[in-house]
Amino acid sequence: MKDHQPAAQQAGRPILQGVSLRGGAGGGRVALLDAAGRDELATIGTLTRFPRGAILQAEGEKISAIFNITEGLVKTYRLTEDGKRHVLAFLFPGDLVGLYEDYRYLNTAEAVNTVTAYRLPIAALEKLLERDPALNLAFLSKACHDLRQTQRHEIMLARREARQRLLMFLNMLAPQASAIAGNPQGAVLSLPMRRLEIADYLGLSPEAVSRGLHALVREGKLRLHGLHQIEVLDRGDLAALTG
Amino acid sequence: MKDHQPAAQQAGRPILQGVSLRGGAGGGRVALLDAAGRDELATIGTLTRFPRGAILQAEGEKISAIFNITEGLVKTYRLTEDGKRHVLAFLFPGDLVGLYEDYRYLNTAEAVNTVTAYRLPIAALEKLLERDPALNLAFLSKACHDLRQTQRHEIMLARREARQRLLMFLNMLAPQASAIAGNPQGAVLSLPMRRLEIADYLGLSPEAVSRGLHALVREGKLRLHGLHQIEVLDRGDLAALTG
DNA sequence: CGACCCATTGATCGGTCTCAAACATTGTGG
DNA sequence: CCACAATGTTTGAGACCGATCAATGGGTCG
Numbered sequence A, B: 001m002k003d004h005q006p007a008a009q010q011a012g013r014p015i016l017q018g019v020s021l022r023g024g025a026g027g028g029r030v031a032l033l034d035a036a037g038r039d040e041l042a043t044i045g046t047l048t049r050f051p052r053g054a055i056l057q058a059e060g061e062k063i064s065a066i067f068n069i070t071e072g073l074v075k076t077y078r079l080t081e082d083g084k085r086h087v088l089a090f091l092f093p094g095d096l097v098g099l100y101e102d103y104r105y106l107n108t109a110e111a112v113n114t115v116t117a118y119r120l121p122i123a124a125l126e127k128l129l130e131r132d133p134a135l136n137l138a139f140l141s142k143a144c145h146d147l148r149q150t151q152r153h154e155i156m157l158a159r160r161e162a163r164q165r166l167l168m169f170l171n172m173l174a175p176q177a178s179a180i181a182g183n184p185q186g187a188v189l190s191l192p193m194r195r196l197e198i199a200d201y202l203g204l205s206p207e208a209v210s211r212g213l214h215a216l217v218r219e220g221k222l223r224l225h226g227l228h229q230i231e232v233l234d235r236g237d238l239a240a241l242t243g
Numbered sequence C: 001c002g003a004c005c006c007a008t009t010g011a012t013c014g015g016t017c018t019c020a021a022a023c024a025t026t027g028t029g030g
Numbered sequence D: 001c002c003a004c005a006a007t008g009t010t011t012g013a014g015a016c017c018g019a020t021c022a023a024t025g026g027g028t029c030g
Helices: A035-044 A122-131 A133-158 A162-176 A195-202 A206-218 A235-239 B035-044 B122-131 B133-158 B162-176 B195-202 B206-218 B235-239
Strands: A046-050 A055-057 A065-071 A074-079 A085-091 A108-111 A115-121 A178-180 A183-190 A222-225 A229-232 B046-050 B055-057 B065-071 B074-079 B085-091 B108-111 B115-121 B178-180 B183-190 B222-224 B229-232
Touching (some): A035 A115, A035 A122, A035 A133, A065 A122, A085 A133, A085 A195, A085 B133, A122 A133, A122 B133, A133 A162, A133 A195, A133 B085, A133 B122, A162 A229, A162 A235, A195 A206, A206 A222, B035 B115, B035 B122, B065 B122, B074 B195, B085 B133, B085 B195, B122 B133, B133 B162, B133 B195, B162 B183, B162 B206, B162 B235, B195 B206, B206 B222
Antiparallel strands (some): A046 A115, A065 A115, A074 A108, A178 A183, A222 A229, B046 B115, B055 B108, B074 B085, B074 B108, B178 B183, B183 B229
8 A cells, every 4th residue: 555645746836647667666656757847847837727528639639738637637538430439548647638640639638527737838848858858758758658558458448348347447546546444455446437438448338337337346346435436345356457 | 589690780770660749741650760860779789580470578578678670570469367368569660669667578579470670778778868869859759659559559449340440450551551553542451460460459359350351352342362462442441440 | 292270161159239218416596 | 405407327128249169271381
């Protein structure tokens, strides 16, 4: 139970988090920027606030800035021609939003709950990256982190059964879980997103998500406290699926 | 990793390809390194040759170097505890192999056919990245490129029907296709990998891949010339799924 | 040229999607 | 503060699609 340290995040300053390319910290998520780097980003950035449902950036839109989340949860998604929506990632404080190609956003980014984020104009950011190698390295580290994360997501999607996708999903959220007093095996996961959003992330129907979760409850591995709090009773089953 | 031999010098020079972060080239895949950058990599690198089936690096192994492919095709995969194999990517000349975390490879990389690649020792590469901002930026560009590619792959996997996954797969290979003389609509795709490898990449059984391909043949959209050459008769259907 | 591996084809089974309806939660205005 | 309305969630029944198992045919490499 070493995690749970969002203490480092003041809502007022940029912060970049991820697993560093250099080892250390036992493979845990750490700050990729020192104070100087954060100050530099703060210089060019503007703190912005988004209510739930707000679109930070839309697929195909000409890029003007990327965002660094300091509070709240953001989802990025893409729409397919048959009207389905695929959620590519849930982004937390310390993450960057705004992958682009040919200076156009690839995905739509939407606030899942109330979000505060630093808006970093792309032109200023590029100049900064050109002249600050440390910042450049931090962004490279972050990109590699996101790449690893996306690969894990991909492996989740390759699982055929809803049950296993759900278990891997819960496992990915485990690091962010708060420990339960008196039960080191258990933890309470906070899921701010709706069932439909989970379904779009897992490539399932919301019905399948619901059925899967309740099946795990019946098996005695989970307990639901409302819709957005999940108590993991046996963390062993989850850990087995890290692959 | 016992079956690799140093290769002749003329087999290639380091080359890094991808869609640049800066626009230009109409979003096409371009060289991310200038001559100077390539020379720098050549200085620390060793050209190496791998026969089909050779393991360039194994999941969980302590990292010693990453590879820059100059010829041939590499697949990266991860094994799940139920014995299934998920292929994360097919890597072509101009690509990098060796994503790691905590200085251990995340995935296994295997040569699909005869491969030549530059072996770049990680320590030397890190030093180079520290003192050369241009190289650093090129690697950041490449990481973003791979991230976009992985997201496309993810969206493919989220498709429910085998037919659509196959179409998106062919569409991703389209840029590498050689045009057919006299038919601007058509192209010949080269698929060096086996059906099983395609299946592991698409999250399908090899039977489903076979059935899907032949269904497209029956519809008159494809023609097979042997197992590794696919002629695309109507490129329109593919383009519709760019996702 | 032969042996092995891979690719194809066929039949059955299982799991999720879909459609539909009951239920719970959230947000709103009186 | 409560009641109502609008979403969002859960549960059920049937259809569809790919996985699996099994067998045949074709390529490839020694």
